[in-house]
Amino acid sequence: MATSTPPRIKLTKRAVDALASTDKDQVIFDAELSGFGLKITPSGRKVFLVQYRYPPGRAGRIRRYTIGAYGESLTPDQARGIAVQVKGKLAAGIDPVSERDAVLADAAKAAQEKKRMHATSVDAVATAFIERHAKPRLRSWREYERMLRGYVLPEWGTRPITEIQRSDVTALLDAIEERRSAALADHVLAIIRKMFNWHAARDERFHSPLVSGMARTSITVRARDRVLSDHELRALWAALQQIPYPFGPFVQLLLLTAQRRDEVAHMRWSEIDGDLWTIPRERYKNGRANTVPLTEQVQSILASLPRSGDYVFTTTGRAPISGFSKAKAAIDRACGVTGWRLHDLRRTARSLMSRTGVSSEIAERVLGHAMTGVAGVYDRHGYVSEKRDALQKLAAQIGRIVA
Template sequence: MSKSITAKQIQSFIKGEPKRHPIGDGLYLVVRNSATPYWMLRYTAYGKRKEITLGKYPDLSLADAKADVAIKKREINLGTDPLITRQRIKEQSIKLVDDLFEDWFENDIAKRLKHPNIPKRVYTKDVKPFIGNIPIDQVKPLKIREIIQSISDARPTIANDTLMYLKQLFRHGIKLGLIDHNPASAFTVTDAGGVEKSRDRCLTIDEIKHVFQMFKQNIGKFNRDNYLACALLITLGVRKSELCCAKWDEFEIDKALWHLPEGRSKTGAPITIPLPRQIIEWLNELKIRSCGSDYVFPARRVSKKPHMGDDTLNRAISSMFGHEAGRKIQPTNLMGDIKPFSPHDLRRTFKSLASSQKVDGHVSERCLNHKLKGVEGIYDRYDYLDERLEAHTKIADYLEPIINS
């Protein structure tokens, strides 16, 4: 069969439907949706069926893939398992903390966590600059303390998360036999950001008036996109992460609906969000401001992400309170006596506003895309679309004089 496969046929496989295409001698070309095709060898070792990737196409040609198969088949016949050999070679190459993190990410957190890029972002920003290029066995507890103390004052929650990830990272190194002790094990949250209290920050109507007034008076500093993002957050009650990377193809503007797809929400479940008149007006403005981008909030600066960054709103709001991470000279506090708040506090404020507008609790919970609890959550499959539209409209009507003034 392998003799009949040509480079031309390989191209037809790639353009066809996603599947495993058998080439011969256990070699397959694996074609996936929106992913680079790759070669895969299926073989039997020690009585078990196994698979090993060989390389991506066209980086690895058909002829080279066949040659690689021949070499690995010879190893298997001699009693060697290619997967075990590859793992041993990889473990020998894990010398620096960066190497250890890459192995931990690939073999643990990428498979285990729903959002593996969160620890990756923390490592890249707050750990890598300190110890990324240091040999694993040379990382001392003093270095761990330096890392968590560098972020504990400004970002106590992130300091606690960083300590947790450091403990897990070096525990992975112990599991692989690369180190004998964990340099982060003796530290507790007391050494990092402290014991965290549940946030209950919720803006009063007077605070909302003052905040949006200050945003508008300082729009050159705060930015119109940030202003409208805050308006959407407080009116719809969606999560910041759901809004910042929203794409225009998720919206049916003519039907006043936002279809938040599966996997984009924290719960993982899709939800259709009804949009009141004011939201449509803000979205129409954002459509013009997005200048043809696929995203409602495209990145305004050079960035790895094509949409608004994860901390853009946090930084914009913090700067209005006279604090901006990474700046030695801090900006002026423009908010007066208003207690600082985060974008997530606007979501909590939505819940409070819904209560003040006599919205039923189970309806506001669905507006927040929370799963209904207990027996009610099991048997109540009605999605309250009309009731949620009424709830969002009540809040939009209530806030319109403030936001659109």
Template sequence: MGVRINKRLVDSLKPKGEEFFEWDSELHGFGIRVRPSGAMSYVAKYRVGRGRGAPTRRVTIAPVGKVTPEEARTLAKRVIADAVRGHDTGEERKKAREAPTLSEVADQFLAQHVLAKRKTTTAISYAGVIKRDIKPALGSRKADSISRADVARLHTNMADRPIQANRMLAIMGKLFAWAGGRGLVAEGLNPARGIEKYRENGRERFLTTEELTRLGAALIEAETVGIPYEVDETSPKAKHAPKPENRRVVLGPHAVAAIRLLLFTGARLREILHLQWSQVDFERGIAFLPDTKTGQKRLMLSTAALRVLADLPRVGKFVIVGASAGAERERPRADLQRPWALVARRAGFIERAAEVTPEGKPVADEHGAPVVVERATVRLHDLRHSFASVGAGSGLGLTIVGKLLGHAQPATTARYSHLDADPLRRAADSISDKISAAMEGRATALVIPAFGRAPQ
């Protein structure tokens, strides 16, 4: 028959050699489970469906001690009442336990969608954001439990990196859209939707004629006599350094050629680093790139670019030699960071400024002195911007410039529209010349709108 479960009964229960249950005499299905170890918990037992043949299910309400007997009774009554209304609490809990975490969904998203359908560079970028920003903050949570508030909080915590924060939002949205389509989360669930992105100030740096001259001189110096470098004379290793007149770094022809090709073609960095000799058609002045950011692309090779390629030693299948040149599994060069840092410094593209915190406060060292850092004012990607700016400023038209750059959308080239001044300048000159001629009494014909009247 059982007895009413209360504190006195709970205190009197002792473990036995095997697990047993003590059921409440008033609320059918409410009981206490006592394990051989002595651990006890409140449970609720209910029937799934109607009829004597319907299966029964038992769920744990709470460990004894975490809630009072009366609180456990109230919770059990709710579970049993839900079962009568058709809600299976035990099954819901099982599904919740088996639901994937955000980390698990993200891994499937990368493996089954990004790596399979996106370019390698895109996959690397996605994986970096997920590993660096998303997983540490929310990866252990069940994916279907992530709320907009959770994502908004993460976005706010990345306020010092607005561009990366916005990329995180975009990737999170794509991740949940994909997961919804696969049934991993509820379809339509997108906790990144509705969160306002940070304003991104586009950085478009164009080299001036004087800066191009300095860059050209630095490249010539780098490939001939070498670029001088400084040694910290206070360092214990300074005595082993070469003599001042011998402190120069000579860059190999391929690193210098890569920088020149970026300037002469407007190509993206990976397009030059991954370029193979088999893709270069010297006769027609074209490089056929099978896989770029915007798909297949024909890279136009100017006379200057062809001259660079003609003078370049051929070592392996890649135009720009990497560390594995000539090997059976040859790979393209990874980057140009060190050569560019050396050339940029020599060309005067480095500025010194006080380091500040994300809040804009100056950073001081242990002695209270401001910490000064060096920043490059020109990036490698700015060489592509410079190529585009010269084309737009020469009146070649944004359509032609966009084709040379390999832009898939005209809107991408529109960023250079303010440089395409020649058509506007010619129009302004034509209009003002006619007005000036009329004011000076010189013969000219003014076009009068149909709704206006010519002066009498």
């Protein structure tokens, strides 16, 4: 039986529009350009193609080069032009399908390599470090994120982390030290070191380029030992009594409770039960809840404060206070004491407790420091009464000084 040859018509827009689908695929070839055709699927989709043999001749395998689907972005005339180019490559001894497959394979390989490079970029590692390590474990994760996005990622973000060399770190720290300070450079270095060590523990191919001795300041210079003198405490306390809510009472509580700035700033009324303030583990530095006994002096201050929401110290009723730098500058002007930070009040409170005979172990527990060794593992006693006694001695000592 003789086989029927596929129909041939000139593939114009009018002709293509008039062609209807059937219950099976059909191919209509162009009457003028050999091999140029249109495939129509049962769903009505129309796709231009070029059919040819490769190698040329009857012994060659029949192959089809897909040009694209008919539509607004591909007209019959445009498809015909592409078909002419395809046949030109065939005439030059090039298999168009193999060439296209090679191009697509190269593109896929390049895309895979780009994806791999992005997965190991400093930006990707930093994002994973914040999400998987810093957020679940560190109360100060926002500071880590701010430092990385402010100083590290603008310089290294798109680079693979394996390409970061010691000289890159040195150049980055040099720039930070020149523009800002050596202390800030060391702060950024500490965060980079933690991120590099975290990534090295997850990827055996990465080796941190950091070595000891890269810090810009010595340990003794970095360690702060500022403790306010009795004279400075008197001047400060007198000023705080004149500074209105929220910052006057806020700073008083920093000193009387010996807790960290953000822990007091985020203090909630719902965390207070009688004379006990329990700071939840979610926002405590060592990841454990800390119960702080409230002395009569602290309770008296709290009783005088307005209530506009759950936050004890707030200006909006919806969020805790902020703007510490501006408030601190106003306090400095009011009291005349300079060269100190809010965190120095915590160190001052610790020193005052020692002056009143509070043991080092109990003073450290008041500060919420994690205990090391066997005591840190097995001792689960809350030490509430001991901490209450220590804070009462602290309040009495402050009272004697400021009086």
